[in-house]
Amino acid sequence: MDLVNAVVQGTLLGGLYALFAAGLSLIFGVMRLVNIAHGDLIVLAAYLGLTTTAALGVHPLVALIVVVPAMAGIGYVLQRAVLNHTLGDDILPPLLVTFGLSVIIQNALLEGYSADPQKMDAGALETASVALGPLSLGVLPLLTFAFAIAVIAGLQWVFYRTPLGRAFRATSDNQDIAQLMGLNKRHVFGMAMALALAVTAVAGILLGIRTSFDPSVGGGRLIFGFEAVIIGGLGNLWGTLVGGVILGVAQTVGATINPGWQLLAGHIAFLVILAVRPNGLFPRISG
Amino acid sequence: MTNHIRISRTSSAAKLAAVLAALIVVILIAAPYWAGRADMRLMGEIFLYLALASLWNLLAGYAGLVSVGQQAYVGFGGYMLFALTIFAGLPPVVAIALAGVLGALISIPVAALIFRLRGAYFAIGTWVMAEVFRLSFAQVSALGGGSGTSLPTDIVRSMADGRSEREALAYWLALGAALVVVTAVYLLLRSRKGLALTAIRDNELASASLGIDIWRTKFFVYVVTSGLTAVIGALIFLQKLRISPDAAFSVNDWTAFVIFIVVIGGIGTIEGPIIGTLIFFLLRETLADLGTIYLMVLGLVAIVVMLKAPQGVWGFISQRFNLQLFPLGYRVERPKDS
Numbered sequence: 001m002d003l004v005n006a007v008v009q010g011t012l013l014g015g016l017y018a019l020f021a022a023g024l025s026l027i028f029g030v031m032r033l034v035n036i037a038h039g040d041l042i043v044l045a046a047y048l049g050l051t052t053t054a055a056l057g058v059h060p061l062v063a064l065i066v067v068v069p070a071m072a073g074i075g076y077v078l079q080r081a082v083l084n085h086t087l088g089d090d091i092l093p094p095l096l097v098t099f100g101l102s103v104i105i106q107n108a109l110l111e112g113y114s115a116d117p118q119k120m121d122a123g124a125l126e127t128a129s130v131a132l133g134p135l136s137l138g139v140l141p142l143l144t145f146a147f148a149i150a151v152i153a154g155l156q157w158v159f160y161r162t163p164l165g166r167a168f169r170a171t172s173d174n175q176d177i178a179q180l181m182g183l184n185k186r187h188v189f190g191m192a193m194a195l196a197l198a199v200t201a202v203a204g205i206l207l208g209i210r211t212s213f214d215p216s217v218g219g220g221r222l223i224f225g226f227e228a229v230i231i232g233g234l235g236n237l238w239g240t241l242v243g244g245v246i247l248g249v250a251q252t253v254g255a256t257i258n259p260g261w262q263l264l265a266g267h268i269a270f271l272v273i274l275a276v277r278p279n280g281l282f283p284r285i286s287g
Numbered sequence: 288m289t290n291h292i293r294i295s296r297t298s299s300a301a302k303l304a305a306v307l308a309a310l311i312v313v314i315l316i317a318a319p320y321w322a323g324r325a326d327m328r329l330m331g332e333i334f335l336y337l338a339l340a341s342l343w344n345l346l347a348g349y350a351g352l353v354s355v356g357q358q359a360y361v362g363f364g365g366y367m368l369f370a371l372t373i374f375a376g377l378p379p380v381v382a383i384a385l386a387g388v389l390g391a392l393i394s395i396p397v398a399a400l401i402f403r404l405r406g407a408y409f410a411i412g413t414w415v416m417a418e419v420f421r422l423s424f425a426q427v428s429a430l431g432g433g434s435g436t437s438l439p440t441d442i443v444r445s446m447a448d449g450r451s452e453r454e455a456l457a458y459w460l461a462l463g464a465a466l467v468v469v470t471a472v473y474l475l476l477r478s479r480k481g482l483a484l485t486a487i488r489d490n491e492l493a494s495a496s497l498g499i500d501i502w503r504t505k506f507f508v509y510v511v512t513s514g515l516t517a518v519i520g521a522l523i524f525l526q527k528l529r530i531s532p533d534a535a536f537s538v539n540d541w542t543a544f545v546i547f548i549v550v551i552g553g554i555g556t557i558e559g560p561i562i563g564t565l566i567f568f569l570l571r572e573t574l575a576d577l578g579t580i581y582l583m584v585l586g587l588v589a590i591v592v593m594l595k596a597p598q599g600v601w602g603f604i605s606q607r608f609n610l611q612l613f614p615l616g617y618r619v620e621r622p623k624d625s
Contacts, residue, residue, distance in 0.1 A: 034407030036355070085594050091406040095353050096550055096593050103543055103586035107579040219538060223418060226411045230404070264422040267415055271400060274412075278403040 002256050005135055010252035012137070014245030015145030016210065019203035020225030021232070021240045022151055023196035029235045029284075030168045030192040031087060033094050037102040039222030041197060044105055045071050045204025046213050050118055060120040060209050068201040075197030079190040087189070102218065109215035117212040126209065144206050148244070151199055152237050158195070159237075168192055227270040233280030242281060246273070296477075297614045304612040315462055319455035327458045331526055333568050334465035338519045339541065340548040340560035341468050342512045347546075348555035349476065349484045350508040351491070353406075356413025358542050359397075359420045360390050360513045362535030364520025366424050369530055372442045374429070379446055383460070383521040390517020391510050398509045402502070414538065421536035435531025443528060457526055464522055468515055473557055473613050475511075480504065481615070488555060547589045553599030557613040562601045 020042060027033050035041075045067055052063040082101075086093040128139040159165040170178040171188045179185055207213060207221070227247050232239030247266050254265020273280070318327060339361070347353045367386035371377045377385065401412040425433040447453045475481050483504050486494035495501055520541075524530045534540070544567065552563020567585075574581040596603055605611060 034411065036410070082590070082594070091351075092347070092353060092554070093593050093597065095355075095407050095410055096546060097590050099355065099543070099546060100586040100590040100593070103539075104583050104590075107582040107586070111579045111583075219414070220418075223411065223415055226408070227415065230408065230412075260426055264419065264426070267419045267422070270415065271419070274400055274403055 003253065006252040006256045007249050008135055008137065009141065010249030011245050012141035012145045012248070013252060014228075014241070014248030015141070015148035016203065016206060016244070017224045017228045017247050018148045018241040018244030019144070019151060019199065019206065020221050021228035021244055022148075022155060022237060023199045023203070024222075024225050025229050025232075025235065025237060025240050026155060026196045026199070027192055028229070030172050031189050033083065033087065034098075035083075035196075036095060036098040036222065037105060037218075038098075038200070038225060039220065040102045040105040040109075040218035041071070041074075041200050042204045042207060042221045042225075043109065043213060043215060043218045044074075045197075045201040046120070046208035047109055047113055047118070048201075049205040049208050050113075050120055053120055060122050060205055061125075064202065064205055067205060068198050071197040071201035071204075072194040075193040075195075075200075076190045078197075079193035080186060083193065084186050084189055106215050106218060113215065115214055115216070117214045118208070119212040120205070120208040122209045140206075140210060144210070147202060147206060148241060151202060152241055155195070155199070155237055164191060224266070227266065230280050231270060231273050233283035235284035236280075236282045239280065239282035239284075292619055294617055294619055296617055298611070300610055301612055301614045312466065316459070318462075319451075319458060324451075324454065327454060328526070329568075329572075331458045331461040333564060334461040335519055335523050335526075336545070336548065336567070337561060337564040338465045338468040339516065339545045340552070340564055341465075341472050341557070342516050342519070343542075343545045344549045344554060344557075344560045345472050345475070345508060346512045348549065348559075349481075349488050350505050351488060352505055352509055353410045354413040355410045355538065355542050355546070356415070356417035357512075357516055357545070358536045358538055358540070359413070359417035360394065360516035361520035361523065361541040362417070362424065362532070363393065363420055364390050364517030364522075365524030365530050365535045366430060367517065368521035368524055369430060369436060369438060373436075373439065379442065379525060380460075383518060383525065386521040387514045387518035390520075391514030394510050394513030397513075398506055402506065402509075417536055417538070421532045424535070425532040431531070433532060435529065435534070437529045438525075457522075460522055460525070464519055468519070469557070469561075471515070473615075476557070476615050480507065484508065485615070544585075547585050549599075550589045551592050551599055553601030553603075553605075554597075556599075556601050556605065557615070558605070558611075559599050559601040563599070566600065 020039075024035065024038050027035060048067045048070055049060055049063045052058070052066045053060050056063070056066075078101075082097065083094065086097045122140070125140055125143075129136045130139060130142070131137075157165075159168060167178070167183050167188045168191075170181065170183060171185050175185050178188070203221075224244075224247060228240055228243035230243070231246050232241070232243030246269060250269035251262050251266040254268075255262035257265075315330070318330060322330065339357070343354070343357055346357070364383075364386040367389050368379065368382050371382035371385055372379055375382075397416055401409060401416060404412040424430065430436050443453065447456050476484065483494065483499045486497070486499060487501055487504060491501060520535075524535070527534075548563035548567045549560050550563070551566055552561065553559030570581070570585065574584065577584075592599055598606070
C-alpha cells in the first residue's frame with residue numbers, strides 16, 4: 001500500500017517537475033539555448049510571488065495575475081538585451097552568460113531577501129485533501145498536476161495552432177529562411193523566452209506554496225527540469241510531462257525505501273534512462 | 288640567392304618570459320623563508336585555483352567539453368584523501384597521488400554515460416553527476432555522513448614535525464601541483480594530441496574529416512583532467528583539514544569561480560587562467576567585504592567579457608602585441624636582408 005501511495009504521490013509531484021521543465025524544453029526547441037539560470041528564474045518568480053502576496057494581501061494563486069506578466073516581461077527584455085547576442089554556432093557564450101546570470105540572480109535574491117527560508121501561505125489549500133479509496137490525495141498536488149496538463153496543452157496549442165507558434169517552428173527549422181519570410185528572429189526569440197518565463201512563473205508560485213525556498217535552491221530545480229526534459233526526449237512537451245512523472249515517482253519510491261535516497265533515486269533513474277535510451281523516451285528533435 | 292626561411296617554435300618574448308618565470312618560481316619556492324603564515328596560506332590557495340582553472344580551460348577551451356560539474360572530482364579527491372589516510376593508514380602524500388588515480392578511474396564510466404549528451408546538455412549532465420557524488424558521500428556514515436569529518440590529528444602530525452614545517456609542506460605541494468598542471472597542459476598542447484585538440488577547437492567537422500578521432504581525444508582529455516582535478520581536490524582539503532559534502536561538492540567554489548577566472552583571463556589560452564587567477568584574487572582581496580555584491584560584480588564582469596571581448600584579458604593583450612608567452616604554434620622567420 002505504501003508503494004501504491006508513493007507512486008501516486010510521485011506522479012503528482014511529477015506535474016511540478018514538468019512545469020520546471022516545460023520552459024527549458026520550449027526555449028531549447030525554438031533557439032537551441034540551454035538556460036543555466038532557469039532554476040534561479042523559478043526561484044525569482046517564487047520571491048516575486050511572495051512580495052506580491054505580502055504587498056497586496058492576496059492569495060498566492062491570485063498573485064499569478066501579477067507574476068506571470070512580470071516574468072514574461074523580464075524574459076522578453078532579457079532575451080533582446082542579452083541572450084540574443086550570445087546565439088550562434090559556438091555553445092560557450094550562451095552557457096557562460098546564463099551561468100553568470102544565475103550567480104547574479106542568486107546573490108541579488110540573497111541581498112534582497114536574506115538566506116532565510118521563505119514560504120507562501122496559501123491557507124486551507126495547503127492541507128486540504130480528498131479521499132480516493134484508501135489513498136488521500138492533497139488538493140494542492142492535484143491542482144499542480146492539473147496546472148501542468150493545462151500549461152502543456154496550452155503550449156501545444158500555441159505551437160501548432162497560432163501564428164506565433166508558426167513563427168516559432170519556422171525559426172526553429174531554419175533561422176535564415178524565416179528571416180527571409182519576414183520574421184524578425186530577435187522578436188520571435190524574445191516572445192519564446194517571454195512565454196517560457198511565464199510558465200516559470202506558474203512553476204515558481206506552485207513551488208513556493210508547496211515547500212519553503214531560499215535563494216540557493218535554483219540549481220536543484222534546474223537539474224530536475226533538465227532530467228525531465230532528457231527522460232521525456234528533446235523537443236517533446238508531452239514527453240516532458242512523462243519525464244517529470246518518472247522522476248517524481250523514482251524520488252518518492254526511493255524515499256519510501258530510505259528517506260536519504262529520495263534525490264539519489266531520481267538521479268539514478270535519470271542515469272539509467274540515459275544509459276538505455278540516450279535520446280530519451282519520445283525524442284522529437286536531435287540535440 | 289637562396290632564401291633561408293627558418294621555422295621556429297619560440298620567440299624572444301617567450302624566452303624572456305621563461306627566464307622571468309624560472310626566477311619567480313625560485314622566489315616562490317623560497318616563500319616559507321620570507322613570507323608570513325597568512326600570506327603563504329593565500330598563495331597556496333592561489334596556486335590551487337590556478338591549477339583548477341588551467342584544467343578547466345583545457346577541458347572547455349580546447350576540448351570543447353564545457354563542464355559545470357568539476358566539483359565532482361574536487362570533492363571526490365578530497366574524500367579519497369580522508370578515506371585513504373583514515374581507513375587504509377596511507378601517508379597523506381601517497382593518498383593524494385592515489386586520489387588522482389582513482390579520480391581518473393571513476394571518470395571513465397562517468398564519461399561513458401555523459402558523453403551521450405551534447406553541448407549544453409553535457410554541461411548540466413556533469414552537474415547531475417556531481418550531485419550524485421555529493422548525495423552518495425553524504426550517505427557514507429563512516430566519513431561523517433551529511434555533516435562531514437575532520438582529518439585526525441595524528442595523521443596531520445605524521446606529515447611533518449612542527450606546525451610551520453607542515454604549513455611549508457602544504458605550501459610546496461600546492462606550488463608543485465600548480466607547476467605540474469601548467470607544465471602538463473603546455474606539453475600536452477605542444478604534442479600531437481595537442482595539435483588534434485587545437486584542430487577540434489577550431490573546427491570539429493574539418494578535424495574529423497582529417498582523421499582525428501574526436502570522441503577518443505575528448506575522452507582522453509576528460510579522464511586526464513578529472514584525475515588531476517582529484518589531486519587538486521585532495522590538496523585543497525589537506526589545507527582545510529575538514530571536509531563535508533556541501534563544501535566538497537560546492538558548485539560555487541569549485542566551478543563558478545573557476546569559470547569566471549578562465550573567462551575573464553581568456554579562454555583557450557594557457558596564459559589566460561594565470562592572468563584570470565591574479566585578477567580574481569586581486570578583486571577578492573579588495574572587494575570581499577562586500578559579500579554578495581562582490582559575487583554579483585564578478586558575474587557581471589564575466590557576462591560583459593563574454594559578450595564584448597570573448598577572448599578575455601589575455602586574448603586582448605596577445606592580439607594587440609602579437610604575444611605568446613607559452614609558444615604553442617610555429618612561426619616563420621625570414622632573414623632580414625631578403
